[in-house]
Amino acid sequence: MNYRHIYHAGIFADIFKHAIVSVLIQSLLSKEKPFCYVDTHAGIGLYDLQQAAAQKTQEYATGLVPLLRAENYPALLKPYLAAIAAYNKVDNITVMPRYYPGSPCVVRHLLREQDRMILSELHQEDVKYLKQVFWNDKQVAVHHVDGYQAIKAFLPPKERRGLVLIDPPYEQENEFAKIIDALVMGLQQWETGVYAVWYPLKDRMITNHFLRKIKTRVDKEILVTELTIYSTEIKNTLNGCGMVIVNPPWQLEEKLNALVPWLWNVLSLNKQGGCRVEFI
Numbered sequence: 001m002n003y004r005h006i007y008h009a010g011i012f013a014d015i016f017k018h019a020i021v022s023v024l025i026q027s028l029l030s031k032e033k034p035f036c037y038v039d040t041h042a043g044i045g046l047y048d049l050q051q052a053a054a055q056k057t058q059e060y061a062t063g064l065v066p067l068l069r070a071e072n073y074p075a076l077l078k079p080y081l082a083a084i085a086a087y088n089k090v091d092n093i094t095v096m097p098r099y100y101p102g103s104p105c106v107v108r109h110l111l112r113e114q115d116r117m118i119l120s121e122l123h124q125e126d127v128k129y130l131k132q133v134f135w136n137d138k139q140v141a142v143h144h145v146d147g148y149q150a151i152k153a154f155l156p157p158k159e160r161r162g163l164v165l166i167d168p169p170y171e172q173e174n175e176f177a178k179i180i181d182a183l184v185m186g187l188q189q190w191e192t193g194v195y196a197v198w199y200p201l202k203d204r205m206i207t208n209h210f211l212r213k214i215k216t217r218v219d220k221e222i223l224v225t226e227l228t229i230y231s232t233e234i235k236n237t238l239n240g241c242g243m244v245i246v247n248p249p250w251q252l253e254e255k256l257n258a259l260v261p262w263l264w265n266v267l268s269l270n271k272q273g274g275c276r277v278e279f280i
């Protein structure tokens with residue numbers, strides 16, 4: 001396991017992913033009933049952008065920096081921006097923040113007392129850090145397990161409402177196949193859960209194959225959204241990314257149709273690439 005998310009913290013793909021996760025959580029918050037958030041590949045939770053690894057790549061220059069320079073934020077983005085501000089102990093972000101919250105921290109900021117979350121992380125060092133971030137937090141369980149095994153072990157949660165985020169590093173050649181198997185298994189165990197899978201856009205043929213396979217094996221509503229900020233001609237580069245959402249909450253398509261083009265406008269500095277939101 002070579003992947004460390006600290007090198008990529010705050011990249012445009014993080015902004016896209018975390019903005020959408022926060023919108024999904026807002027949908028769950030619309031009912032009083034408790035829900036459970038399951039993050040299969042949780043990372044370390046909170047990223048110190050002053051650390052050498054983050055400074056070396058400065059990938060946040062493609063995401064967090066243009067996001068914070070933007071104006072006229074859509075209302076849907078405010079809970080996510082509030083989460084970034086909260087981890088930096090300010091009310092509003094006016095200067096470049098030191099800390100960037102990953103998916104577990106963005107969601108933790110939005111949970112109510114009745115909600116909880118289950119996090120899995122396989123990297124030995126990263127899981128130690130993650131446990132420290134949520135030390136003594138009764139609403140958060142952190143497990144040092146394979147995220148795909150976590151789906152088998154922890155679904156369905158007792159709340160029977162919630163979101164599963166599948167956000168692997170795509171280090172392994174068979175990652176796409178493993179995700180589809182995990183989705184199918186998850187849905188067998190918990191068919192009404194909302195599932196969000198983040199994926200990289202480097203090679204359109206691979207992505208199209210992945211989406212076609214999901215469609216053939218998952219007999220549920222599937223909403224796909226993508227954001228590309230560079231020309232798709234550039235090979236082997238993270239030109240963009242996407243999210244597959246199985247069992248999307250009510251009106252998610254409309255919400256993403258308002259949010260994702262706004263994100264593209266802010267994050268695609270040279271106005272390359274594009275975005276989409278559609279059912280497949």
Ligand SMILES: C[S@@+](CC[C@H](N)C(=O)[O-])C[C@H]1O[C@@H](n2cnc3c(N)ncnc32)[C@H](O)[C@@H]1O
Pocket residue numbers: 001003004005017039040041042043044045101102103104120121122123126145146147148167168169
């Ligand atoms: C893209 S990062 C996750 C980022 C995080 N979800 C966020 O948005 O803040 C992927 C993480 O998965 C971890 N990982 C890799 N293989 C795993 C596996 N099989 N099970 C659980 N975690 C794994 C890596 O150590 C890495 O921290």
